[in-house]
Amino acid sequence: MKHIALLTILSALPPLVALAETHEVQMYTRNGQGAMIYEPEFLKIAPGDAVRFIPVQSGHNAAIIDGMLPLGAVPFKSQINEEFTVTLTVPGSYGIKCSPHFAMGMVMLIQVGDIPQADFPADLPRRAKDRFTAILARETE
DSSP: OHHHHHHHHHHHSOOSSOOOOEEEEEEEEEETTEEEEEESSEEEEOTTOEEEEEESSSSOOOEEOTTOSOTTOOOOBOOTTOOEEEEOOSOEEEEEEOGGGTTTTOEEEEEETTOOOOOOOTTOOHHHHHHHHHHHHHHTO
């Protein structure tokens, strides 16, 4: 009887924690989209959601690009060839790179919440900037 009363009380309470999602990003040396690819290359997620980076092909990691991190967010860098999950709580745009393939344009963009896109750092490698420009062009079509 005590269990039924407790369940009745608990079911009447509003949820205390919203369920966060985990989004998967696969890292490829080459796939149908080309060379040095995060798939997807763009994510729009809610604050508190997690992103799991999966190295489908070897030689890749996920790291924050200097200057492409919301104020107050904590930078991260995964190990090469290791699956890595990060929870992003601060709204804004997060520029992600594969450390060994950054100059080759292996980047992606994660937008947390509805904050507009951030500016690119002035020292962004040309191929990385070209890929970000293409990502944003597809996302605003």
